[in-house]
Amino acid sequence: MRQRRLTGINLLIRRDIDRFRRAEVAIRQGVEEVVEHPAVIERLPVRTEDFYNFDLIIGMDDRNIDDLKEKAPSTEEWKKIHRMTEYCTRILADHVPDPYYGGAEGFEYVLDVLEDACAGLLTSLTQDN
Numbered sequence: 001m002r003q004r005r006l007t008g009i010n011l012l013i014r015r016d017i018d019r020f021r022r023a024e025v026a027i028r029q030g031v032e033e034v035v036e037h038p039a040v041i042e043r044l045p046v047r048t049e050d051f052y053n054f055d056l057i058i059g060m061d062d063r064n065i066d067d068l069k070e071k072a073p074s075t076e077e078w079k080k081i082h083r084m085t086e087y088c089t090r091i092l093a094d095h096v097p098d099p100y101y102g103g104a105e106g107f108e109y110v111l112d113v114l115e116d117a118c119a120g121l122l123t124s125l126t127q128d129n
Contacts, residue, residue: 058083065083084113086117
């Protein structure tokens with residue numbers, strides 16, 4: 001297994017029956033700290049007001065994107081909606097899959113996709129500013 005160091009990166013996880021499996025995968029891949037964040041535990045839904053307060057709203061798959069478009073106050077606000085995998089630079093993926101259906105390998109693949117996408121997103125945000 002390849003080793004990666006992600007200094008200063010925390011993995012946010014929900015409290016549920018698989019939290020230990022996700023933490024184990026994250027630690028094996030070099031994430032130094034696994035924390036639970038209240039906003040993640042509550043799974044706060046996107047609200048219409050969020051389109052007025054944020055410049056970027058990210059969905060993980062087609063269903064997320066469709067749900068976000070329904071929440072948007074107008075079609076003009078759809079330009080703020082982006083798919084997480086748009087920011088991938090190493091992994092070719094059209095969506096972030098549900099890790100629950102892929103066993104331990106599914107969690108590792110999702111973590112790989114999200115690490116790639118988050119790095120690309122960070123690069124995109126720092127280039128834009």
